[in-house]
Amino acid sequence: MRPHRLRFHLVDSDRSWSARQRRRRADWLARTFPDLEKMHVIDLGGRLGTWTRADVRPARVHVVNLERPPANVPDWAEVDRADACDLPARITSRRYDLVFSNSVLEHVGGHERRLRFADAVRGLGDRHWVQTPYRYFPIEPHWIAPGMQFLPVRLRTAFARRWPLGHKPTRTHEAAIHQVLWTELLDRSQMRHYFPDSRILAERVAGLPKSLIAVRADGPPVPSP
Structure with missing residues (x-):
């Protein structure tokens, strides 16, 4: 099998192993926040496609990343081009039911910017879900x-x-x-430092931690299946 086809089957296809892991993680998110479909969510560094494909979609989603916004945005969504480590006042002045980020923290550019990212997460809402790949999983995911x-x-x-x-x-x-x-993968000590008031959960594959998730919820987060 050619390398690009192998990557497609492992990661990029909707039926790939990684796609199954993403769906499993999305289900975990929905179980941790059972009122997700009623929430106003800000997604730091994500893409609109994550939510258009989601089985459980929030009532409102505000996506913020460095890419040019798409031409067509559904009426339940808002897309801003901005740096999540240096958000403009038009965003920091708002509050959200949930602050979400998936596989972004390892790309923001060093310790000082990760501190600013974590500050933004805490400033935008009381509840959050911030996921990043775990440094000591044996396979580098990118x-x-x-x-x-x-x-x-x-x-x-x-x-x-x-x-x-x-x-x-x-x-x-x-x-x-x-x-x-x-691309700088993080370990548990770093995640605890950036999110000292959060619970640090581990997403596991074959018993090994594959990614870390900083969660702050109204009640105790639902354990991974």
Whole structure:
């Protein structure tokens, strides 16, 4: 099987292993927040497609990321182009029922910006769900590469240029090192530091923690199935 087809079947297809994991996580979110369909949710760093495909969709969704907003936005949604670590006053002045983020915290650009991201999460609402891949899961999730996250930057960059299962093609050194330096997986100590008042949950695969989720809910979060 060609590498791009292998990645499609492992990660990108709606029937892929990763898609099944995402649906499982979405179900976990809905069980943790049983009134999700009545909520006004802000999604920091996400995409509108996450919610158009969701089995349980909030009443209102405000998506904020660095990409240009799509031409067509449904009436239940709002999309803003903004930096989640440096939000404009038009967003920080608002309050939401739930602050949501999925696989974004590892890309915001270092410790100081992660602190600002966590401050934004707490400032926008009382409840949150912030997920990020776990550093010590044996497979690096963006390149689907065993142990890649533990290599020095020079070797990660060389690896990123040649490894065929990466999430974006990186044919030049500059493109590869850009992706490598903007991807920094976190561990439990870091998540506890950024979200000291949250419960840090682990999403597991074959008994191993695959991702970490900082959750603050009205009641105790529902355990992972």
